[in-house]
Amino acid sequence: MTSPLRALRLRARRSLDPAHYDYYAGGAGDERALGENERAFARLALLPRILRGAERRDTTVALFGDRAAMPVIVSPTAFHRLAHPQGERAVARATAAAGTILTTGMAATTPVAAVVDAARSERPDAAVWFQLYLQPEPEVTEALVRRAEKAGCSALVVTVDSPVFGRRERDERHGFHDLPAGLAAENMRDLPGTGPGGLRAIAMSPASSWDDLRRLRSMTALPVLLKGVLHPEDARLAVAEGVDGLIVSNHGGRQLDAAPATVEALPRIADAVAGRIPVLLDGGVRRGSDAALALALGATAVGVGRPVLWGLAADGEKGVRQVLDLLHTEFDHTLALCGGRSPADLTRDMVVTRGRPAGTGGSPW
Numbered sequence: 252m253t254s255p256l257r258a259l260r261l262r263a264r265r266s267l268d269p270a271h272y273d274y275y276a277g278g279a280g281d282e283r284a285l286g287e288n289e290r291a292f293a294r295l296a297l298l299p300r301i302l303r304g305a306e307r308r309d310t311t312v313a314l315f316g317d318r319a320a321m322p323v324i325v326s327p328t329a330f331h332r333l334a335h336p337q338g339e340r341a342v343a344r345a346t347a348a349a350g351t352i353l354t355t356g357m358a359a360t361t362p363v364a365a366v367v368d369a370a371r372s373e374r375p376d377a378a379v380w381f382q383l384y385l386q387p388e389p390e391v392t393e394a395l396v397r398r399a400e401k402a403g404c405s406a407l408v409v410t411v412d413s414p415v416f417g418r419r420e421r422d423e424r425h426g427f428h429d430l431p432a433g434l435a436a437e438n439m440r441d442l443p444g445t446g447p448g449g450l451r452a453i454a455m456s457p458a459s460s461w462d463d464l465r466r467l468r469s470m471t472a473l474p475v476l477l478k479g480v481l482h483p484e485d486a487r488l489a490v491a492e493g494v495d496g497l498i499v500s501n502h503g504g505r506q507l508d509a510a511p512a513t514v515e516a517l518p519r520i521a522d523a524v525a526g527r528i529p530v531l532l533d534g535g536v537r538r539g540s541d542a543a544l545a546l547a548l549g550a551t552a553v554g555v556g557r558p559v560l561w562g563l564a565a566d567g568e569k570g571v572r573q574v575l576d577l578l579h580t581e582f583d584h585t586l587a588l589c590g591g592r593s594p595a596d597l598t599r600d601m602v603v604t605r606g607r608p609a610g611t612g613g614s615p616w
């Protein structure tokens with residue numbers, strides 16, 4: 252059986268330049284983290300509860316003052332105009348129409364203001380978050396923050412899993428290191444001291460520290476999420492620092508290939524945070540039931556990266572809408588089958604590991 256998402260990926264593969272397909276699909280090193288993200292979900296199972304459901308479920312979640320129609324949001328992915336001429340605008344409209352939150356990023360091929368406009372043209376209260384990497388020069392970081400604020404973004408997502416860029420062997424093989432003529436990292440234009448901007452203006456900052464994060468937080472009143480947290484001690488530090496939310500992520504297996512599957516890292520992070528701030532997760536979510544598993548293990552919401560790119564490459568705005576609607580329908584269906592009325596009804600006691608009898612001490616949770 253071919254799942255609808257897999258079918259879209261195969262269509263996307265046919266429509267994309269092979270170097271661009273491999274850039275989207277690939278991961279670092281042997282792609283262990285990439286593969287494990289999906290396989291780890293497949294190793295988990297849900298113990299449904301009975302006789303306590305509702306005629307209609309409420310799948311909405313609240314996140315930092317925004318509401319999403321489902322606990323599935325769009326993770327930041329670079330260069331959407333490689334996939335489709337409408338690029339980030341198409342993703343913004345589809346995400347707004349699906350009622351959920353888009354995270355656009357500093358590596359977008361459409362300026363953040365245009366992305367927010369596209370989302371709001373579809374739904375006036377659509378929420379867009381902005382993802383950034385801390386830049387070596389604080390003035391550059393600050394200029395990006397101002398761009399996001401001015402555009403109307405409602406949260407900042409600081410990606411902290413990329414002190415250096417991952418080693419992606421597919422990109423090496425294709426020699427894919429820059430954007431084709433006509434495309435640029437539009438948010439990087441005309442920033443202080445970065446020259447004409449574009450992709451090469453995006454710097455990784457191996458020496459950035461909690462001090463730099465404090466400085467960023469002092470620049471803005473927007474909620475700040477850290478993306479790429481895997482160690483429970485970092486989760487504790489982040490809460491102590493006053494960070495507003497965490498995203499458990501291994502960057503879709505594109506950074507540290509030795510990183511664990513995100514859903515396996517999640518329970519310890521959730522325990523460390525103990526409900527004090529929302530914990531999100533991304534990596535390997537391909538079904539509504541994957542979202543349900545992550546919620547049961549302590550996530551407030553999950554993000555999807557590649558599924559959105561496959562929808563975009565296969566069928567533009569319509570393809571992205573199809574992906575998000577499918578995940579919504581599947582999540583609602585899973586919730587109904589588990590006897591849940593709302594996402595809060597998915598709890599850790601409902602998660603077991605396949606291949607081991609439940610209740611025999613076999614579950615790591």
Ligand SMILES: Cc1cc2nc3c(=O)[nH]c(=O)nc-3n(C[C@H](O)[C@H](O)[C@H](O)COP(=O)(O)O)c2cc1C
Pocket residue numbers: 274275276288326327328329356357358382410478500501502503504505533534535536554555556557558
């Ligand atoms: C092609 C591609 C580009 C990405 N670009 C970014 C980025 O610019 N910033 C970032 O924080 N994460 C980036 N990510 C990581 C995603 O935000 C997310 O963590 C990951 O894709 C989730 O895994 P999934 O693709 O299995 O859903 C990118 C991922 C992909 C596949």
Ligand SMILES: CCCCC(=O)C(=O)O
Pocket residue numbers: 329358453502505
């Ligand atoms: C400098 C572009 C960053 C894109 C990215 O994060 C990725 O390809 O995973």
